[in-house]
Amino acid sequence: DAGVIQSPRHEVTEMGQEVTLRCKPISGHDYLFWYRQTMMRGLELLIYFNNNVPIDDSGMPEDRFSAKMPNASFSTLKIQPSEPRDSAVYFCASSFGLAGTDTQYFGPGTRLTVL
Amino acid sequence: TQLLEQSPQFLSIQEGENLTVYCNSSSVFSSLQWYRQEPGEGPVLLVTVVTGGEVKKLKRLTFQFGDARKDSSLHITAAQPGDTGLYLCAGADYKLSFGAGTTVTVRA
Numbered sequence: 001d002a003g004v005i006q007s008p009r010h011e012v013t014e015m016g017q018e019v020t021l022r023c024k025p026i027s028g029h030d031y032l033f034w035y036r037q038t039m040m041r042g043l044e045l046l047i048y049f050n051n052n053v054p055i056d057d058s059g060m061p062e063d064r065f066s067a068k069m070p071n072a073s074f075s076t077l078k079i080q081p082s083e084p085r086d087s088a089v090y091f092c093a094s095s096f097g098l099a100g101t102d103t104q105y106f107g108p109g110t111r112l113t114v115l
Numbered sequence: 116t117q118l119l120e121q122s123p124q125f126l127s128i129q130e131g132e133n134l135t136v137y138c139n140s141s142s143v144f145s146s147l148q149w150y151r152q153e154p155g156e157g158p159v160l161l162v163t164v165v166t167g168g169e170v171k172k173l174k175r176l177t178f179q180f181g182d183a184r185k186d187s188s189l190h191i192t193a194a195q196p197g198d199t200g201l202y203l204c205a206g207a208d209y210k211l212s213f214g215a216g217t218t219v220t221v222r223a
Contacts (some may be wrong), residue, residue, distance in 0.1 A: 002180050004157075015160075033210075042213055042214070042215045042216060043158070043203065043213040043216075044213070045145075045211060045212075046208055047125075048210060056210065060207065068200075079171070091157050091158075093157070097204075098209045098210070098213045099207040099209055099210050100144075100146040100163065100165075100207030100208070100209070101144050101146070104160065104211065106157025106158050106218070107157055108156055108157055109155075109156070109157055
């Protein structure tokens with residue numbers, strides 16, 4: 001299996017622009033997670049899906065962030081408009097079950113820089 | 116405020132030395148996990164501990180879970196440069212809550 005695939009690997013944009021991050025989970029996994037990692041806040045969960053349905057979005061920082069999962073093999077995280085404080089590495093992860101019961105497999109991440 | 120506190124924040128040792136990383140939680144989770152993350156990659160799960168007092172070994176890595184299930188440690192024996200990375204502990208309760216991590220550097 002190719003593992004979790006994320007694109008792009010690096011994104012540099014200007015403040016106010018729309019940014020879309022993409023994720024392809026491991027085939028057969030029912031859960032998909034979006035995380036953000038920064039030096040100040042560490043690795044934090046933004047949102048997770050079960051069978052393409054958003055279950056917990058309490059970690060989404062504000063309305064500028066939105067996530068969708070139109071089918072079992074694709075998810076997007078969108079930031080509109082982007083701000084410099086959104087600069088971080090964004091990870092997508094997938095698993096068969098919930099945390100602690102099954103292994104979460106992380107993608108390589110997208111490094112976002114907002115100027 | 117993070118639920119899980121890791122110490123030390125940074126650790127630099129010579130190849131062949133031993134090291135210990137600590138993780139302390141203000142809450143009791145269903146289980147606790149340890150991950151290693153290398154530059155430019157996502158975290159990779161090393162181990163899951165569930166039972167208080169549990170000890171798990173993975174080659175040169177030894178993981179302990181405190182009796183009260185609120186603290187854990189990771190001990191590496193005879194560290195090698197390949198052990199270099201960011202070590203993260205995470206509490207699992209249907210979702211993961213991560214500590215800030217310990218950056219370990221093993222010098223050849």
